[in-house]
Amino acid sequence: MKIPTWFLGSSAVLALIGFIDATYLTVEHYLGLVPPCTITQGCEQVTTSSYSLLFGIIPVALLGALFYVGALALLLWLWDRRDPLLFKLYARYTWLGLLAAIYFTSIQAFILKAYCQYCLLSALTSTILFLLAQYLVYRTPKQHVEISADSTTT
Amino acid sequence: MYKAIPWIVFVVVVVAVVGGVVYMAKQSPREPRAEETYPITVAADDWVVGPADAPLTLVEYSDFQCPACASYHPLVKQVLAEFASSTRFVYRNYPLAQHKNAKIAAYMAGAAGLQGKFFAMHDLIFQKQTEWSESSTPETLFLQYAQTIGLDLNKLKADLTSPVVQQKVDGDVKSGNSYGVNSTPSFYLNGKKLQNPAGYEAFKALLIAELVRAR
Numbered sequence: 467m468k469i470p471t472w473f474l475g476s477s478a479v480l481a482l483i484g485f486i487d488a489t490y491l492t493v494e495h496y497l498g499l500v501p502p503c504t505i506t507q508g509c510e511q512v513t514t515s516s517y518s519l520l521f522g523i524i525p526v527a528l529l530g531a532l533f534y535v536g537a538l539a540l541l542l543w544l545w546d547r548r549d550p551l552l553f554k555l556y557a558r559y560t561w562l563g564l565l566a567a568i569y570f571t572s573i574q575a576f577i578l579k580a581y582c583q584y585c586l587l588s589a590l591t592s593t594i595l596f597l598l599a600q601y602l603v604y605r606t607p608k609q610h611v612e613i614s615a616d617s618t619t620t
Numbered sequence: 621m622y623k624a625i626p627w628i629v630f631v632v633v634v635v636a637v638v639g640g641v642v643y644m645a646k647q648s649p650r651e652p653r654a655e656e657t658y659p660i661t662v663a664a665d666d667w668v669v670g671p672a673d674a675p676l677t678l679v680e681y682s683d684f685q686c687p688a689c690a691s692y693h694p695l696v697k698q699v700l701a702e703f704a705s706s707t708r709f710v711y712r713n714y715p716l717a718q719h720k721n722a723k724i725a726a727y728m729a730g731a732a733g734l735q736g737k738f739f740a741m742h743d744l745i746f747q748k749q750t751e752w753s754e755s756s757t758p759e760t761l762f763l764q765y766a767q768t769i770g771l772d773l774n775k776l777k778a779d780l781t782s783p784v785v786q787q788k789v790d791g792d793v794k795s796g797n798s799y800g801v802n803s804t805p806s807f808y809l810n811g812k813k814l815q816n817p818a819g820y821e822a823f824k825a826l827l828i829a830e831l832v833r834a835r
Contacts, residue, residue: 485634489641497645498815514815516803522688523818535634542630546623 467550467606477598478541484563484591485534491527491584501584508580517573526570530588533563537595553606557599563592656813658799662710665788667729667738669700670708675834676810676827679710681796683804684726684745685719685753692805692816693746699823706831711742712792714804721758724780726789728762731779732771740769810834 491513494501503509512518518526540556567589574581660679662668680696682689700709713730715722725745732741744765745752752761759780766776779785796806800813807814809830817823 482633482637486637486641489638490645493638493641493645496818499645499648516688519688522686522691522805522816538630538634542626546626 467548467553469544469548469553469602473598473602474541474545477595478538480591480595480598481534481537481541484588484595485531485538487584487588487591488527488530488534491588492525492531495525495527501582503583505583506581506586508574508578509582509584511580512574512578512582512585515578517570517578526566530566530592533566533592537563550606553602557603560592560596560599564596567592567596656800657811658808658813660795660799660808660811662708665784667711667733667742668708669739671705672708674706674708676703676707676830677710678707678827679712679808681712681714681792681799681801681804681806681808683714683716683719683722684729684742685722685749686716686804687749688816689805690746690749693743695817695820695823697743698820699827702824703827707827711739712796713789714793714796714801714806715789716804719753721752721755723789724758725752725762727780727785728759728766728776730785730788731776731782732766732769734779734782734785735771735775737769737771741766741771744769 491501495513495518500510500513513527516522520526520529537556537559540552540559544552544556570585571589574585660677662677662679678696678700680692682692696709700707713726715726729738729741729745732738745762748761748765752758755761763773763776766773799806799808805816807816809826812830814826817826
């Protein structure tokens, strides 16, 4: 399957940015520090809210970091072998990032009414990763994705 | 063999990012979040365990239906066992609105308290949280638990609707709000709001630090 280099490159960059961002939030959490807020005002409120912890103990930032590591691994794998099924897996995987982005941004907007710029950045990177993947799905002719028995259609 | 190189690079990059972030975050000369201190005093109708003249007073605002609170329960017990002679523990209710059975659990524990068995009931309620959390008839389950600790069930049922019990719960929520409680569990050690400790060792360290400071 044709997977353009620009796609892999930009996705990898975005995933790396997201990974650094999520790792930063995770490390700050475990160090008992609050990341400095320069663009938005609610960093402390958001990162110390009960919504920032899963089951009260796992920081969601850690889950985010793991998500990005997974994305980077999948992208590396795709670079290695342009397998249409693998790409399908990756395209579906990016949904996780989108749903998380919607969920956590909604909590900031409607429940906490406070915004953490680092969290918004991650929401942005995971959303763009999703959009890029879906764009490629859309642009890929079906016959490249399905295992076609009829070789005359190519 | 060369096929492995990209993957090795990948692992190196991941480790480098984590290491780099940790290094940078530690370098950063910021103050840790300021500790908020509140003038919390123990009242006569509070549910307390431990010596009245203990150097440490640990107050917990908790919701019986909250999973995090249930996971802190054994931790608190362990800490209290180890620091029994130096810690006075106070349990206060802070039932969250989204937990449908939290209030009735709180009333049950309070009613059990009127028969001198608050903490025995509180322990059972937390231990069996998964059983009653989503039940549409939690009261029945609570009465079963109450039976195992020898409570007078009729008195218990009557006390569930007693204003003394209900007002205690409401009063706890009010005091919690004035002390900045916005999630459960919230712990206050000698009035200082704690960042929920990550485990037993962290909890113990907080108590020891305060013991030293309060000397």
